[in-house]
Amino acid sequence: GIGRQALILVGDAIGAHDCGQSLLYHGQFSHGYRNEKEDERFNGSCAFYAFTAKGARKAAEISQSLGKTVIYSVCRNEEEEGVNRVKPEDFDQLLARQWNQFDAHVFVGATGIAIRKTAPLLRDKATDPAVLSCSESGSHLIPLLSGHLGGGNRLARRLARISGGEAVITTATDTRGMTAFDEAAAREKACVLNPDAIKTLNAALLAGDTILFHGPQEIYERYWKDCPKVIPAETGGKDTTETPDTPAVYWDAVPPETGGETPVLSIRSASFVLGIGCKKGTDPDLLKQSAEEFLHREGISRTQLKALASCTLKEQESAILALAEQWGVPFQVFTPAQLDSVEIPTPSDAVFEKTGTHSVSEASAILASGGKISTPKTVCGGNVTLALATCPHGSRNKARQGAGNVIVIGLGSGSPGQLTPEAAAAMEQCTCIAGYTKYLDFIRERIHGKKMIQTGMMGEVPRCTAALEAALNGENVCMVCSGDPGILAMAGLLYEMRKENERFSPVRIEVLPGITAASISASALGAPLQNGFCLLSLSDLLVPAEEIRANLEQSAGTALPVVLYNPAGRKRRHLLEEALRIFRNQRGGKNLCAYVKHAGRPAQRKWVGTLDEFPLEDVDMSTLVLLGGPRTIRDGDVLFERRGYADKYGIS
Incomplete structure (x- = not known):
């Protein structure tokens, strides 16, 4: 029976290893292309x-x-x-x-x-x-x-x-042949709830201090049975002189409330969330079979699931409720608006048409876990989509710290060079980013992997509500605005909502300044705001038009240059026409003025002239209009005001 493909072994090549097969297929053999060790x-x-x-x-x-x-x-x-x-x-x-x-x-x-x-x-x-x-x-x-x-x-x-x-x-534990506690957690795909304690417990392991292990016996046997000072808790009282400050590891066990005196490391095996999307009336057996096969392919046990998650539309879906009950895990749901605020790997317009969100399984898994997708959505059996997300390390710290905070930052024009180091650091350190979608586009490369709260035009209230809710749940949220957050932006609305809703009172709000459009435009024009200025918005969406007209009349009677924000939209131009008329009447048609469009951005352009020459048709919502005062001087395309030093000190 020996043919061309036979291999003949002579001697003890197999017998010496006391096994019936080549070590090439042994579970502990690895040559790099097998992920077994x-x-x-x-x-x-x-x-x-x-x-x-x-x-x-x-x-x-x-x-x-x-x-x-x-x-x-x-x-x-x-x-x-x-x-x-x-x-x-x-x-x-x-x-x-x-x-x-x-x-x-x-x-x-x-x-x-x-x-x-x-x-x-x-x-x-x-x-x-x-x-x-x-x-x-x-x-x-x-x-x-x-x-x-x-x-x-x-x-x-x-x-x-x-x-x-x-x-x-x-790493010291590795060089000494020990398994560090965080290494064991990583191999078991478990979640370290208080990472700050890792250093203390691993240091105790290296020092040979007694450490009590509260957790599954198989975990202890796998990693620390040969460490004489790591002792299962049930034998701790017999084999060691246990003291109140003895370091301890609690793996799937609840640590006692010690007031922080005892060094404790908490680890939880349930570190995944299974996001589920399915058609209405899906057969429970089909969902269960699909979920079991999906987890098996990913090498995840159902005991490692922290929760199941889906959309509020599936809140009463019998198949998901039955699966949650059989597996003994909680079932969490989120509104379509909450789900659609999350950045996901595979959005779907078809899902949006049916549910009002571009994702159910992935987005719900992200929200319920507080982490990121480990396995993108997979279609199972035609009726079911499943996605897996991992819970981040440090979950217990977030829960115990209570409410997080909202830091409101200004992006300036959106150009990277106009972002202050303080604002950049806030974005780096936060866990969640909130903002108008077009403003978030300026910083996408900085915020990949973070939770996202994004809404379009007219979505300011839902955006601020979602940001405060996230902070209330322990997130540190960064609300981004264009320009300066305290000038016609979100800072005031956040403070107002916190004051009006007592539930948000624990949330701390901090404002970091940004470069507002008036400063950016003034620098493009020269120094036209040298001696002070007045800043007005012509948008009557939130402020009555009568109040805007009164402000224009009063400011036109001063010697101050006036900067006009939100001067005109496609359908709203009457207030700009009235503003120009008011200023012509008060300051004359030869009064200097200017506009800057797309200030601080690559497409920036400007115009300088007089009120009689002002090109009204050029103005849109991306334009900032400057109406000069009696001290305004023109030098080519530059506008400036004399500061007064020459008159006072005789400088020529």
């Missing part, structure tokens, strides 16, 4: 960045065994198949845009590049993705960030096995 298991998405042609080839080589992978070449080499070119000057924006889109970022090149490029993006060890440095030859793989929770150490070992190089692991 626990200390090499990494299932996340990876972005590779190469800075030389040789580095790009190495990235293509070592990334083959990974699933969701993208390779970028930042060098000026020829096109290579499967490698995306990016100009060096565009790299920082690319990295910022996809920082939270990938679970790991691998830099193939000098370690210093990885450190410098990622430093501005770092927020928290519980949420930052893994960052690795790989030498151009693949000889050394160095995990720089998120070695445990982010899986950086495991990914380094796996890639080193592929490249034939060495994983340079510097």
